[in-house]
Amino acid sequence: MAEIIDGKALAAKIKREIKAKAEAFEFKHGRKVGLAVVKVGDDQASAVYVRNKIKACDECGVRSIEHFLKHDTQERELLELIDSLNADETVDGILVQLPLPKQIDSKSVLSRISPDKDADGFHAVNAGKLFLGDNPRFVACTPRGIIELIKSTGVCIAGKHAVVVGRSNIVGKPISSLLLSYDATVTVCHSKTKALADFTRQADILVAAIGKAKFITADMIKPGAVVIDVGMNRDEAGKLCGDVDFDKAKDVAGYITPVPGGVGPMTIAMLLSNTVDGAAHE
Ligand code: NDP
Numbered sequence: 001m002a003e004i005i006d007g008k009a010l011a012a013k014i015k016r017e018i019k020a021k022a023e024a025f026e027f028k029h030g031r032k033v034g035l036a037v038v039k040v041g042d043d044q045a046s047a048v049y050v051r052n053k054i055k056a057c058d059e060c061g062v063r064s065i066e067h068f069l070k071h072d073t074q075e076r077e078l079l080e081l082i083d084s085l086n087a088d089e090t091v092d093g094i095l096v097q098l099p100l101p102k103q104i105d106s107k108s109v110l111s112r113i114s115p116d117k118d119a120d121g122f123h124a125v126n127a128g129k130l131f132l133g134d135n136p137r138f139v140a141c142t143p144r145g146i147i148e149l150i151k152s153t154g155v156c157i158a159g160k161h162a163v164v165v166g167r168s169n170i171v172g173k174p175i176s177s178l179l180l181s182y183d184a185t186v187t188v189c190h191s192k193t194k195a196l197a198d199f200t201r202q203a204d205i206l207v208a209a210i211g212k213a214k215f216i217t218a219d220m221i222k223p224g225a226v227v228i229d230v231g232m233n234r235d236e237a238g239k240l241c242g243d244v245d246f247d248k249a250k251d252v253a254g255y256i257t258p259v260p261g262g263v264g265p266m267t268i269a270m271l272l273s274n275t276v277d278g279a280a281h282e
Contacts, residue, residue, distance in 0.1 A: 002227070002253040005149050011265035014148070014273065015060050021276045022061040032063040033279040035093045035119060035272075036085045040078065040104065041071035046097045053095065053268055060272045065091060075104045079112050086114040092279035093119030095271065098170075116281075119274045122170065130177050137281060138274050143175040145266030146207060146228050147182065153255045155205070155226050158183035163199050165189045165216070165243075166209030171230055175207055196220070208243035216244040224254035230263050 022033050035057055039050050057064035067081060078100075085091045094117045100106050115125035121140035129136035150157060162184040166172035176188045189199050200206055200220040206227045208216045213233035221227060221244075231243030242259030250256050257263055 002250040002256040003153070004250070005152060005228075005255050005257045005262060007145075007149060007257055007262040008265045010148060010152055011145075011269040014266075014269040015056065018060045018062075018269070018272045018276050021280065025276065025280055026061065031090060032061065033093075033276050034063045034065055034088075034091045035095060035275045036065040036067060036088075036091045038067045038069070038078070038081065038085075038094065038096045040069045040073050040097075041101045043099065046099070050097050053271060056268045056272050060276070062272060062275060063090075071101050073101070073104070075108065078104060078109055082109065082112045086112075086117060091117065093117055093271075093275035095119050117278065119271055119278060120170075121174070121274065127169065127174065130174055130181075133177075133181055138278060139178065140170060140174040141270035141274060142171050142209075142230060142263060142267045143178050144270040144273070145263055146175050146230070147178055148270075149228055149257055149263065149266055150205060150226055153226055155255070157205065159185070160204040161185045161187065161202055162205040162207065163187045163189060163203035164207045164209065165193075165196070165200065166207075166211075166230070168209065171209040172207075175209070179205070179207075210243045212243055213241050214243070214245040216249065218245060218248035218252045221249055221252045223252050225252075227253040227256040228263065229257050229259050231259065232264065 026032050054064045085094050094113045096109055110122045115123045118126050118138045121138035126136040126138045162179040164172055164176050167188055167190045176186050180186050187199050189196055197220045201222050203222055203225055206225050209230035213235050229242035229244040233241055235241045240260055
């Protein structure tokens with residue numbers, strides 16, 4: 001029976017540490033650390049994520065600067081807003097909630113954010129530095145959170161076979177680079193991978209970032225493995241669930257994250273950590 005990795009408790013502990021750092025910043029600079037939170041349109045899931053991020057700002061003593069734009073906002077208007085936030089010295093981090101409406105090119109928007117305020121770590125400069133092992137100022141929040149979750153188990157990453165299922169720019173690719181930087185042997189799988197289970201069954205550390213409810217079944221997991229479930233899906237009953245069939249997988253894995261209460265809270269904690277550390281960066 002696996003040990004359940006409590007992402008909520010770990011995130012709460014990290015947020016207390018962030019709050020202390022944010023207070024030290026305020027004492028030194030006479031203003032709060034500021035995170036601009038930009039949302040375009042009224043996607044329901046985005047609204048929930050944004051609400052949780054703003055709540056976390058409050059908990060950590062970070063000022064959230066909210067910009068909620070209409071769904072028919074044009075790319076030019078959003079780029080102008082980003083330019084003004086880049087120039088605003090009271091804004092330390094800029095978060096643009098994805099997905100953006102069709103008329104806006106996410107890549108142009110993310111690349112317009114100053115790499116020095118890129119709290120999400122999605123800018124090509126930060127993502128590229130991560131890939132090169134060149135100490136990026138910001139590392140993407142979900143991958144950072146995953147590393148903390150793995151470390152919390154006490155399992156040493158070095159030398160382990162880590163299998164990542166998913167190769168997105170926001171999760172799969174950056175977590176693969178990070179695990180490599182921690183000296184894991186990394187295999188990256190995706191939708192064109194043949195005989196996926198042959199790979200996942202070899203994983204000492206398995207990261208599932210697919211977006212398909214309960215896709216990773218118990219028979220795809222190596223006994224004793226550390227299983228990190230990034231997925232946020234709805235099951236047939238409309239209940240929130242991950243990419244891993246948790247109820248059965250927990251009998252095989254050594255450690256496993258639940259959904260909700262695993263990766264999600266850590267992603268938010270890391271966003272705040274990036275923002276406060278970024279602000280304090282001289
Ligand atoms: P994407 O849709 O961008 O990427 C999904 C990846 O899964 C792709 O690389 C895709 O392969 C791969 N994939 C799809 N089907 C299969 C398959 N049958 N076999 C193997 N691989 C497959 O998703 P994200 O990375 O953005 O997110 C993944 C999940 O994590 C989602 O549920 C999302 O909601 C959740 N998420 C949760 C976060 C949190 O904080 N908890 C943060 C970010 C995401 P290919 O590249 O070939 O298409």
